[in-house]
Amino acid sequence: NIYKNLHICNCYWFCWISLAMADLTAAGLYIQYWFPGIGQWVPSFILLMVLLIMNLTAVKMFGEMEFWFALIKVVAILALIVVGAVILFQGFSTNAGESSFANLWNNGGWFPNGITGFILSFQMVVFAFTGIELVGITAGETKNPSTVIPQAINHIPIRIIIFYIGALAIIMSIYPWTVVSPDQSPFVQVFAAVGVAAAAGIVNFVVLTAAASACNSGIFSTSRMVYSLSKEDNAPKSMQTLTSHQIPANATVFSVAVILVSVILNYIMPKGVFVLITSISTICFIYIWAIMVICHMKYRRSKVQSAAANKFRMPFYPLSSYLILLFFAFVIVILAFNEETRVALFVTPVWFVMLAVIKAKMKEKKLCTE
Numbered sequence: 001n002i003y004k005n006l007h008i009c010n011c012y013w014f015c016w017i018s019l020a021m022a023d024l025t026a027a028g029l030y031i032q033y034w035f036p037g038i039g040q041w042v043p044s045f046i047l048l049m050v051l052l053i054m055n056l057t058a059v060k061m062f063g064e065m066e067f068w069f070a071l072i073k074v075v076a077i078l079a080l081i082v083v084g085a086v087i088l089f090q091g092f093s094t095n096a097g098e099s100s101f102a103n104l105w106n107n108g109g110w111f112p113n114g115i116t117g118f119i120l121s122f123q124m125v126v127f128a129f130t131g132i133e134l135v136g137i138t139a140g141e142t143k144n145p146s147t148v149i150p151q152a153i154n155h156i157p158i159r160i161i162i163f164y165i166g167a168l169a170i171i172m173s174i175y176p177w178t179v180v181s182p183d184q185s186p187f188v189q190v191f192a193a194v195g196v197a198a199a200a201g202i203v204n205f206v207v208l209t210a211a212a213s214a215c216n217s218g219i220f221s222t223s224r225m226v227y228s229l230s231k232e233d234n235a236p237k238s239m240q241t242l243t244s245h246q247i248p249a250n251a252t253v254f255s256v257a258v259i260l261v262s263v264i265l266n267y268i269m270p271k272g273v274f275v276l277i278t279s280i281s282t283i284c285f286i287y288i289w290a291i292m293v294i295c296h297m298k299y300r301r302s303k304v305q306s307a308a309a310n311k312f313r314m315p316f317y318p319l320s321s322y323l324i325l326l327f328f329a330f331v332i333v334i335l336a337f338n339e340e341t342r343v344a345l346f347v348t349p350v351w352f353v354m355l356a357v358i359k360a361k362m363k364e365k366k367l368c369t370e
Contacts, residue, residue, distance in 0.1 A: 010355055012288055013225045017255065018281035019130055020218025021262035024048055025274045027211040028266060033188060033204045041266035048263060051216050052256045055223065056247055069213035076206040077163050080187055084170035099174045107178050120338050122331050127278040128164070130285045132156070133292060150312045219255055226251040272340060279335055279344030284351075286328045297321050 028044035035043070088099050111118055135152050171186045180186055188204045227248035230239035239251040265273040297318060300307045307313070314320055335341040 010229070011284060011351075013222050013229075014351055015130070015281065015284040015288055016218045016222050016225075017258050018277055018284055020215045020222070020255075020259050022127070022274060022277045022281055023211045023214040023218065024259060024262050025266060025277060027208055027215060029274070030204055030208040030211060034201070039267065040270040041263050044266050045260075045263045047212060047215070048256060048259060051212065051219055052252070054216065055219050055252050055256075056243070056249060057245070066213060066217060069209050072206055073210040073213075074163075076187075076203060077167050080190070080203070081162075081166050081170050084174055084190065088170070088173055101169075101173050103173050103176045104169065107176050112177075119334060122334050123279055123282055123338065123341050126286065126331055127282045130281055133289065136292075146311060153312075215259075219252065219259065222255040223248055223252040226254060275340045276343055276347075279341040280348050283332065283335065283344055283348045286331060290325060290328050293321050293324050 024044050024047065025040075027047050028040045028042075031043035031047070032038065032040060088101065091098065091100070135156070136149065167187075171180075171190055175186070175190050180189060187207060188200045226235055226239050229235035230237060230251065239248065239254065241248065241250045243249045262273065262277060265276070269276075296314070300317060332345075335345055
């Protein structure tokens with residue numbers, strides 16, 4: 001089982017590495033709002049170096065910083081919804097026309113370019129939910145998981161409705177989809193459209209801190225994963241090296257070095273790198289989620305009495321489990337039909353091949369030692 005566990009741990013590490021790459025790329029785009037003349041890779045590289053220094057020197061403040069970054073993001077989205085609602089009810093006009101809820105179904109209706117565009121959007125939608133599995137992972141560190149975990153999971157749909165659907169509904173009502181630019185944050189474009197340039201800059205700073213925070217979390221978590229793997233003899237022993245502040249320096253530098261690949265990609269192909277990285281991340285996380293679903297199914301079959309005693313059971317099991325796996329397969333097929341995301345289907349398997357080689361080498365080394 002040690003090789004299976006190693007395979008899953010390394011895949012999960014790569015999942016968060018790809019997520020950090022995507023957030024770093026997004027942060028570079030946000031910085032270009034103030035400096036449109038510089039290449040996209042420049043701010044991404046500078047930010048990555050800043051985050052590296054922070055992770056090597058200021059780990060004590062990590063939790064505090066992440067709390068405030070998250071709070072700023074939540075407050076900013078709620079403020080956007082409130083301000084947007086006021087704009088809509090006052091009938092405020094922007095440079096794109098009159099603000100109205102009718103913009104949600106005007107300009108071609110719900111599917112102006114057909115159902116294809118809606119289906120192809122699933123790749124980015126799935127990527128937006130990467131990391132959601134952490135709700136379940138924290139069960140082992142929760143004092144009362146039977147109460148806390150169900151509450152956290154049941155609150156997820158409410159937060160999706162408010163922060164995703166609510167915010168997007170406001171944005172699309174004020175600023176029709178026909179004039180939204182994919183090169184800028186839609187939050188920034190809304191404030192710029194109503195003529196509040198200062199607010200647009202503030203919102204851009206907020207989304208920048210959110211992306212930087214996510215990338216910072218990726219660096220922190222992946223470095224600790226590598227450190228833990230090293231302590232279990234599943235990674236080079238050099239990754240166990242700690243600084244005087246108990247920071248796994250080599251593991252941190254290694255994770256940052258891998259994330260640096262995204263900076264190189266931003267230099268080579270600045271227009272398509274974000275879609276490529278998010279597609280790779282989507283595939284990796286779908287793999288991890290599928291493994292979780294399969295493990296849950298095996299648990300229900302092997303631990304019948306324990307599963308029956310559980311008060312928070314999956315609804316409509318086992319049908320729901322099969323439907324989830326079918327949906328994952330559906331998303332993978334969608335990636336194959338989109339020219340921009342299809343490349344990820346050829347790139348991602350390289351990682352699994354590398355893991356297979358590592359697994360074979362470890363087995364060979366173990367046999368030789370014995």
